[in-house]
Amino acid sequence: MLNNPSLKYKAHPPVNISDRQWPNNTLTHPPRWLSTDLRDGNQSLAEPMDNARKMKFWDLLIACGFREIEVAFPSASQTDFDFVRSLIEGKRIPENVNIQVLTQAREDLITRTFESLQGVHQATVHLYNATAPLFREIVFRQTRDEIVQLAIGATRQIRRLCEASPETNWTFQYSPETFCFTEPEFALQICEAVAEVWEPDTSRPMIINLPATVEVSMPNVYADQIEYFCRHFSRRQQVCISVHPHNDRGTGIACAELALLAGAERVEGCLFGNGERTGNADLVTLALNLYTQGISPGLDFSQMKKVVEVVEECNQLPVAPRHPYAGELVFTAFSGSHQDAIKKGFAARQNASDAFWQVPYLPLDPADVGCSYEAVIRVNSQSGKSGAAWLLEQNHNLILPRPLQQAFSLRVQKEAERGEKELSQMAVWNLFRQAYGVVDAPLLRLKEYVCNNQPDQRTVLSAEIICQGKKLSLMGEGNGFLSAALTALCREVNTELEIVSYQEHTLGKRSDSRSVAYVCCQDRTGRCAWGVSIDSDITRASLQAMLNAAADFVTC
Incomplete structure (x- = not known):
């Protein structure tokens, strides 16, 4: 690494908003959710999903409550095209679910995209082209006007093809790809031009998607970009503003949440943040972040282990043990002081007069995502008196006197240090039985x-x-x-x-x-x-x- 990185890198310029409103806003309801696991997530896999894995993932998304799902880039491959056809011809799309497909701004690709959608009840056609100076000047070598004309021409073709198939309820989505490092005024200009062609209204819905295609700034700058666009776009009331944050700086979740405060109404992402490079915004984390603030997200992750199993099988990628809300260890405390606080929190909850969840170190009740309390406290050499006592109480209804907790914790620590590993619930129970005579033939x-x-x-x-x-x-x-x-x-x-x-x-409430x-x-x-x-x-x-x-x- 360089001693002076300023010679190679420069900070992304801020947006000039002196009276920004988003810092004082509060989230009170969930956004519209779009899963792009089957498109953006799938294209980022070393081994993209076959039709069977895609169908299994599709069924999971429907079961979780997604009503907008980006299913494919049908003009990119025969596999993607066939998957869209299998959904439509196999009548796998519920009436209340809108599938979305992606296309570049090329005439032949747009035509192929519409061929894949023949007979669909409702669909969103997602058009994109890159707009940032880096891409205009290095990748495409086109002027601003040429970039605008490309988007306008593609939009005209899409409108014409939509009008030729009035039996389908069409939604048009436009993404100025690389929005987050496009000049704010140019992003506004190209979206105005596209909207003028589409003429959005209730009978012709439109989504403008403002992606953080590559994270290049702090989340507050992205929020400023979203607020700037929302405040200056002339057809703001006629369109839905969507965001598609990536996670290059590790702040994709923050970008999505601040963008919602700034006026966005819809979020695109993947389960557990799969996607190109460092991934997309994680929709599971975003939804449960809202849930822990008392806002129903409209998505169901009450069987989290099942969700993890299906996603890992379909993506052939593991969910990290420390992944928020879903990882194997996210509700687990090994530290003695943490275990003691959690144990006291559960005890206080049994006598609490209100229903609000307040347990130290646990912002979410594990039971709400289908996890048992057995996973909350696990015992190793770092554990204190409460860890082993918790396991005995949860699994055997034993409420140890405090001095016995302390005495037994020393035995547990020595055993964990001797084996240099975590002690299972059964190992703790067997150690307790042997130490205190709870055996068939005591001395x-x-x-x-x-x-x-x-x-x-x-x-x-x-x-x-x-x-x-x-x-x-x-x-x-x-x-x-x-x-x-x-x-x-x-x-x-x-x-x-x-x-x-x-x-x-x-050990129970019955008389016997x-x-x-x-x-x-x-x-x-x-x-x-x-x-x-x-x-x-x-x-x-x-x-x-x-x-x-x-x-x-x-x-x-």
């Missing part, structure tokens, strides 16, 4: 017990336990059954322990639900150990949990 196993409450409030307990294969008979008394059991155990194995924590809760008990024992040195047990008998669960905790100190 100290309660076989049977009898409790009797005495008139003086004392409890007498007799029990039989199995300790490393040997039977032990316990007899003790205390101010409760746990106290009586611990007194008897300590006397039998000649040790001193005390219970410093005891908690219990049911099982319960879980958590017990922490401490010896004379202050060393603590936890035991956990699950049983339909809460007394048995509590006694076994105490034995599991005491097992750390007992030698039979």
